[in-house]
Amino acid sequence: MIRSLMIANRGEIAVRIIRTCQEMGLRSVAVFSQADADALHVKMADQAVCIGPPPSAQSYLNQNALLTAAMSTNCDAIHPGVGFLSENAEFAAAVRKSGLIFIGAEPGTIKLLGNKIQAREIACSAGLPITPGSDGPVENIDEAIRIATEIDTPLIVKAAAGGGGRGMRIIRNQVELEENIRIASAEALSFFSDGTIFLERYLENPRHVEIQVLSDGRNEVIYLGERDCTVQKKYQKLLEESPSSAVNDELREIMRKDVLRLFKKLNYAGAATVEFLVEDNKHYFMEVNTRIQVEHPVTELITGVDLIREQILACSEGKMDISQESIAINGYALEARINALTPGTVSDFVPPGGPFVRTDSFLYPGYKVSPHYDSMIAKILVWAPDRKRGLARMSRALRETRIEGIRTNIAEQFILLESPQFRSGHFGSGLYEKLIETE
Structure with a gap:
C-alpha cells in the first residue's frame, strides 16, 4: 500500500483527490505554480511544493519539476488527475522509471489508445461498431477523394493524436476537402506535434x-x-x-x-x-x-x-x-x-x-x-x-x-x-x- 501520493494537477480535481487521500489515510502532496500559491488544494494538502511560474509549460507540464517534487517529498506515487499530463505516455514512463507508481494506465496502453487510428483498429478487432471511414491515416488528397467518394459527405477530418476539438474539420462537399485536410493536419501538428489525420462519416446530430x-x-x-x-x-x-x-x-x-x-x-x-x-x-x-x-x-x-x-x-x-x-x-x-x-x-x-x-x-x-x-x-x-x-x-x-x-x-x-x-x-x-x- 502506498503511503504518500503527489497530485500532479490543480483545481477541483486536485481537491477531489486530496479528499480521498485523507479518507484512505494517505499523505497528500500538492504542487502549485506561482499563480496558485493561494489555491485551495495547496491549503488542503499535507505538504505543497511550488513547481514554477504561471504558464503551464513551465509548471504543470514540466515533467522534471514534477518528478523532482515527488522524490524530494518522499512520495510513493503520482496521480496525474485530468488534463495536463494525465494521458501522456512519456510522463507515465518517466514516473515508473523514477521508481514511483503512476496512478493511471501503462505507458504503452496510453500511447496505443491515445492514437485514434490505432484505437479504432483495436475496437474494430474486438467487434465494436465504428463509423465508415479511412482504414488508416490519409496520406494524400487523392486518397481522401477516393474515400469521400466511397462513403459520401458529410465527413469529418480528425487528428490521430487529437483531443478537445483540435485538428477536427467538418466537410460537407468534396470542394472543401483539400483545404480542410490541410488546415486540420497543420493544427494537429501545432498542438500535438503529429499532423496525422484520418476521415470518418460525420453524424449530424448524435x-x-x-x-x-x-x-x-x-x-x-x-x-x-x-x-x-x-x-x-x-x-x-x-x-x-x-x-x-x-x-x-x-x-x-x-x-x-x-x-x-x-x-x-x-x-x-x-x-x-x-x-x-x-x-x-x-x-x-x-x-x-x-x-x-x-x-x-x-x-x-x-x-x-x-x-x-x-x-x-x-x-x-x-x-x-x-x-x-x-x-x-x-x-x-x-x-x-x-x-x-x-x-x-x-x-x-x-x-x-x-x-x-x-x-x-x-x-x-x-x-x-x-x-x-x-x-x-x-x-x-x-x-x-x-x-x-x-x-x-x-x-x-x-x-x-x-x-x-x-x-x-x-x-x-x-x-x-x-x-x-x-x-x-x-x-x-x-x-x-x-x-x-x-x-
Whole structure:
C-alpha cells in the first residue's frame, strides 16, 4: 500500500483527490505554480511544493519539476488527475522509471489508445461498431477523394493524436476537402506535434454516450453504467447525466458487452471511459480515455463508488475493494459545469446545499481566478430517484449558487436546462448552438 501520493494537477480535481487521500489515510502532496500559491488544494494538502511560474509549460507540464517534487517529498506515487499530463505516455514512463507508481494506465496502453487510428483498429478487432471511414491515416488528397467518394459527405477530418476539438474539420462537399485536410493536419501538428489525420462519416446530430469502467489489470473489469455528455460547446462538455435518455435497455446491454469485450483484450489497470456516438438507436465507437474523467462524480452518485479510491487501489495494489456483483446502479444524476467567463477575484461564493446536492470546486471568497488555466471553476451535481426530479433539483441548486466578482456561465446553463428539448430528453449534439448561439 502506498503511503504518500503527489497530485500532479490543480483545481477541483486536485481537491477531489486530496479528499480521498485523507479518507484512505494517505499523505497528500500538492504542487502549485506561482499563480496558485493561494489555491485551495495547496491549503488542503499535507505538504505543497511550488513547481514554477504561471504558464503551464513551465509548471504543470514540466515533467522534471514534477518528478523532482515527488522524490524530494518522499512520495510513493503520482496521480496525474485530468488534463495536463494525465494521458501522456512519456510522463507515465518517466514516473515508473523514477521508481514511483503512476496512478493511471501503462505507458504503452496510453500511447496505443491515445492514437485514434490505432484505437479504432483495436475496437474494430474486438467487434465494436465504428463509423465508415479511412482504414488508416490519409496520406494524400487523392486518397481522401477516393474515400469521400466511397462513403459520401458529410465527413469529418480528425487528428490521430487529437483531443478537445483540435485538428477536427467538418466537410460537407468534396470542394472543401483539400483545404480542410490541410488546415486540420497543420493544427494537429501545432498542438500535438503529429499532423496525422484520418476521415470518418460525420453524424449530424448524435448523442455522446460514454461507459465508465474500472479494471485491476488482471481478470476484473467492472462496468459502472453510462454517462450522456451530449450537451457541449465547441467539444467542451457542459451538462452530463446518467442514465442516458437516448439508450434503451437493449442498447445498454449491447454497449456493456462491447466495452467488456474490448477491455478483456487490453489487460488494463485503473479507470477508463469508452466514448460512443449514438444515432437512431445505433452506437459507434469513438475513443478510449485512459484516465479519470472530469464528470466521474455522476457515476459516483448513481453507484456509491469512490472512483478515485478504486483507481488508486487498482494501480498500486492490483486489486479493488469492489466487484461487479457489488455494483448497484440507482436513480438519476446530473452534473452542470460552471465556467468562469472572465478572470478576477471572487468576492463571494455560496455553493448550493440541501438533499442530494454535491459541489466540487476550489473557490472561496477572495480567491483570484487566473487567466492561465482551464475556465471550469465548479461542478454542481444532483441525485434524484428519476430524471424529472433530478432536473427540478438542479434548477433549484443553480438558483442557490452565488458566485460574485466574476462572470460565469450559470445563465447559459439555465437556458440549456430549462429548454423543452433538454427536458424532453430528445436532443442532439447541436443543442448549444441551437439555443445559445442563435439568440
